[in-house]
Each structure stands twice: as structure tokens, then as C-alpha cells.
Amino acid sequence: EPEVTQTPSHQVTQMGQEVILRCVPISNHLYFYWYRQILGQKVEFLVSFYNNEISEKSEIFDDQFSVERPDGSNFTLKIRSTKLEDSAMYFCASSPAGGSYEQYFGPGTRLTVT
């Protein structure tokens, strides 16, 4: 069964460093998403991506964040200058269409900023 994959599973970085989190969505899906879950808190939407551009973003997704689909398979989230409060689990999701369609989630990348 197709699944969303994410690498790495765990990333440790120092404050101020740039990190890139990688995701491979399900191959025939058209919509892509990033979410984060700070330890002990709820899952929060960051950004959605469709047709090679950002479709929607939350207030969390500020100028230090960016997303890219550099080729036909990968979908990346870049954090330019990490802060301690960026430590969280980051989930990628994809969907064959928007709206009522299910979003399929990857296993997540745990980002630890020291």
C-alpha cells in the first residue's frame, strides 16, 4: 500500500542553523501539507501546497519557513534559522484532491533544536 515517507526520522540541530525536512508524498497525489506537533500539544497546520505553489498557510508559517517541490517526488520544508521553540514533530501529508478527501500522513520527523 502506498505511503508517505519522511526523512530523517530525527534531526538534532543547533539554534540558528538551517534545516530541511524531506517528504515523499504518495505518487499520484496532488495536494501536500506540513503540520507540526509540539510535545504534549495538538497537531497544528503549517502550510498546504498545490500546483507548485502555496495554497494556504497558517500564522505559524512565517518568513523563516519555506516549502519546495524540487522534483516530481520530493516535498521539503526548510526552516532558515531554527529557534528553540521550533522543536517539534513535523508531519507531512498528501491527498489525491482537496476538500473532503483524506489526508495521508507520514510518520513524522522529530526536530530537536538545542
Add this chain to the structure above:
Amino acid sequence: AQSVTQLGSHVSVSEGALVLLRCNYSSSVPPYLFWYVQYPNQGLQLLLKYTTGATLVKGINGFEAEFKKSETSFHLTKPSAHMSDAAEYFCAVSDPDSGGGADGLTFGKGTHLIIQP
């Protein structure tokens, strides 16, 4: 703006007992509604969803949920709990009227289900 409230951060039931996890939403229009489950160290897996039509929806692993518009609720139930049901459960909503359709989901804080032997 939408919001989701899940009553009870932890729910404990005995094996074989009824599971009831509560979810209420706040939205200007009836949203699309989802329940996801998260097992330890895994991603989120869809249990079931409501979009339109029959208000009682059945999902995987014997779970079901009923959309009650008058109560703005979408509670998750399972008649008989199994040890393997121990996990974190998240209720989520999306706005059916948003343009483009690439809406992010709004999640509740989650309910940790504990199954007592």
C-alpha cells in the same frame, strides 16, 4: 475560524467495555469531520470521516462516529474495547466552503485512550 474541543485528555476503559471519545466543533458551516489515530512513534491514520450523507459513519477497527449538527458533535465510539486500541485519538475538521480545497485540518488536542486489562 474553526475550533475543535476534545473532552478528556485521557480516557480509561476496561477491555471489552464501550469506548466513547467526545468531540465538539465550532464552525460557521457544518465542516468535514475526521477522526485520526496515532499509535506510539507512528504517524496519523484515518479512522473515519464524515462529509455528507448518512450521519452515522463506520470506520476501521470497529469504530464509528455520529455527526449531530444540533449538538455540533462528532463523538467516536466502539462497542467493545481491545488492548490494541490503546493510542492517541484526534478529532479534526476542515472547511468545506474554502476556496481551492487545499485546506489544512484543524485538530483537537487529542485523547489518550488507555485500555485496562
